Amino acid sequence: MIMAIPRALRDMWANRFLNLVTVVTVALAILIVGAFTLFFVNAGGLLSMWTRQIRIMAYLGPDLEDARIGELAAEIRSLPGVGEARFIPRALALEHLRAEMAGRASLLENLRENPLPDAFEVHMAEAFLGRERVALLADQIAALNGVDSVEYGRQWLERFARLVDLFRLTGMAMGGLFFLAGAFIVANTIRLMLFSRREEVEIMRLVGATDAFIRLPFYIQGLIHGIAGGALGLLGLYAGFRFIIYRVSEDAGLLPVRFLPMEMMGGILLGSMLIGWTGAYISIKQFGRA
Amino acid sequence: MTVPAAGDATAGGAAEAEGGEPIIRMFHVYKRYGAKLALADVSLAVSEREFVFISGPSGAGKTTLLRMLYMGEPATDGQVVIDGINLSRLPRRRAPHLRRKFGIIFQDYKLIATRSVFDNVAIALEARGERRKLIRKKVRSVLRAVGMEEKGRALPPSLSGGEQQRVAVARAIVGDPRIILADEPTGSLDAEAANAVFQLLRGFHRRGITVLVATHDTALIRRTGGRVVLLDGGRLDVSTVIPPLPE
Numbered sequence: 001m002i003m004a005i006p007r008a009l010r011d012m013w014a015n016r017f018l019n020l021v022t023v024v025t026v027a028l029a030i031l032i033v034g035a036f037t038l039f040f041v042n043a044g045g046l047l048s049m050w051t052r053q054i055r056i057m058a059y060l061g062p063d064l065e066d067a068r069i070g071e072l073a074a075e076i077r078s079l080p081g082v083g084e085a086r087f088i089p090r091a092l093a094l095e096h097l098r099a100e101m102a103g104r105a106s107l108l109e110n111l112r113e114n115p116l117p118d119a120f121e122v123h124m125a126e127a128f129l130g131r132e133r134v135a136l137l138a139d140q141i142a143a144l145n146g147v148d149s150v151e152y153g154r155q156w157l158e159r160f161a162r163l164v165d166l167f168r169l170t171g172m173a174m175g176g177l178f179f180l181a182g183a184f185i186v187a188n189t190i191r192l193m194l195f196s197r198r199e200e201v202e203i204m205r206l207v208g209a210t211d212a213f214i215r216l217p218f219y220i221q222g223l224i225h226g227i228a229g230g231a232l233g234l235l236g237l238y239a240g241f242r243f244i245i246y247r248v249s250e251d252a253g254l255l256p257v258r259f260l261p262m263e264m265m266g267g268i269l270l271g272s273m274l275i276g277w278t279g280a281y282i283s284i285k286q287f288g289r290a
Numbered sequence: 291m292t293v294p295a296a297g298d299a300t301a302g303g304a305a306e307a308e309g310g311e312p313i314i315r316m317f318h319v320y321k322r323y324g325a326k327l328a329l330a331d332v333s334l335a336v337s338e339r340e341f342v343f344i345s346g347p348s349g350a351g352k353t354t355l356l357r358m359l360y361m362g363e364p365a366t367d368g369q370v371v372i373d374g375i376n377l378s379r380l381p382r383r384r385a386p387h388l389r390r391k392f393g394i395i396f397q398d399y400k401l402i403a404t405r406s407v408f409d410n411v412a413i414a415l416e417a418r419g420e421r422r423k424l425i426r427k428k429v430r431s432v433l434r435a436v437g438m439e440e441k442g443r444a445l446p447p448s449l450s451g452g453e454q455q456r457v458a459v460a461r462a463i464v465g466d467p468r469i470i471l472a473d474e475p476t477g478s479l480d481a482e483a484a485n486a487v488f489q490l491l492r493g494f495h496r497r498g499i500t501v502l503v504a505t506h507d508t509a510l511i512r513r514t515g516g517r518v519v520l521l522d523g524g525r526l527d528v529s530t531v532i533p534p535l536p537e
Contacts, residue, residue, distance in 0.1 A: 203402060
């Protein structure tokens with residue numbers, strides 16, 4: 001094993017341009033897959049943050065008696081997943097609206113009566129967060145007698161979630177494609193090196209080298225292509241990430257954007273090593289059959 | 291499949307001429323390439339420490355015979371036994387271990403052009419996983435033995451044919467083989483270089499290595515003498531002992 005490493009490195013140095021192109025190609029594949037992963041990680045984080053901040057507004061029907069409002073408060077609080085339910089009388093709602101529209105208060109001056117309904121502002125319990133659970137709870141609240149409608153930005157949230165899902169699927173499909181492409185590029189490089197070394201391989205066989213002894217340097221080369229390509233790809237991704245963050249630094253404060261976590265970078269590196277190993281495996285198998 | 295008695299294999303010649311157990315035995319061996327019969331019913335025994343010429347015209351089957359000894363290719367029929375190992379029962383993955391019993395020399399040297407003389411010889415020991423220190427020591431020793439000590443750093447293309455073949459001989463013997471197989475080792479060399487290489491082979495034979503030389507150079511055989519196995523059209527024609535010509 002130890003002796004195979006210098007042999008592998010010597011061969012790579014002898015064909016350095018070819019190997020450099022292979023490493024760069026693997027790096028590009030990792031960069032693209034990494035960019036998708038980065039988007040997914042941040043979009044997923046954003047979605048879960050928004051989900052955490054979600055509140056369900058339950059608007060009540062007109063002319064509900066105070067007793068019924070009290071009952072409704074108890075019914076809502078008894079629903080599983082409700083963390084807090086606060087009653088907002090229509091007068092208070094209008095007051096909030098006036099405060100929010102302070103600059104354009106004149107728009108509300110001509111109102112003859114308060115158009116806003118009484119409402120409950122419902123926050124989810126920490127353990128019950130999640131899009132599906134929010135939707136379920138909203139449906140349960142909407143079904144209560146006296147509740148006119150509920151609103152929690154369902155459509156918007158679901159559209160965004162679908163977009164994240166689409167990116168996740170696209171990312172996985174592209175990841176698979178780039179994995180195959182990377183593996184075949186590594187396979188091609190190692191095949192070229194194997195054919196350029198075929199006399200040497202024949203001689204090694206004649207002097208009693210085992211298949212493992214002959215193949216090991218090529219597997220090491222594949223792994224080096226994978227590690228170097230993976231590291232270069234991640235480095236490029238990080239540089240791109242820092243550049244974008246720097247360019248939009250004013251906005252960055254608004255969104256919790258972060259780079260890939262360590263374990264995910266480790267996973268990507270392992271994946272790129274697997275690309276290299278698979279490439280080496282394919283070419284060695286073909287060479288063995290030839 | 292049972293291995294026939296050794297006596298059966300001596301049909302091709304006087305195997306025990308120089309004493310010792312047969313280290314190579316072939317029993318009614320056939321080799322076909324499609325419709326072409328390369329070897330037909332060859333039975334042969336070679337004793338340990340024997341020096342044997344395999345001779346015959348081009349296409350007689352000399353190279354095929356040698357290749358079958360080190361599992362370069364399998365026999366179509368019959369059995370080959372090397373040092374008590376029946377090759378028809380030996381799995382392919384064990385072939386490398388069998389080949390370590392051999393030192394193989396080719397007419398075209400089969401040296402790696404991009405590696406130094408030292409590395410070309412060392413490869414035989416690296417393939418066995420020997421330690422670096424031992425490799426250095428043994429390679430220097432065999433390069434000295436073949437008179438190539440000063441050219442350890444040279445690349446093969448910068449050497450003459452005779453020098454390249456001496457490097458090939460060094461590679462063949464560095465692993466302390468029990469058998470040397472030389473396929474037309476002097477075929478590409480001038481008389482002086484051929485003689486030098488041949489003297490090296492003779493020297494290693496005297497140290498106890500069994501040597502098989504495939505050659506159609508009858509002048510060389512007459513000059514040195516020894517046991518000659520003659521192949522013709524893939525068949526064993528005759529096996530005889532020729533005395534060396536007087537100096």
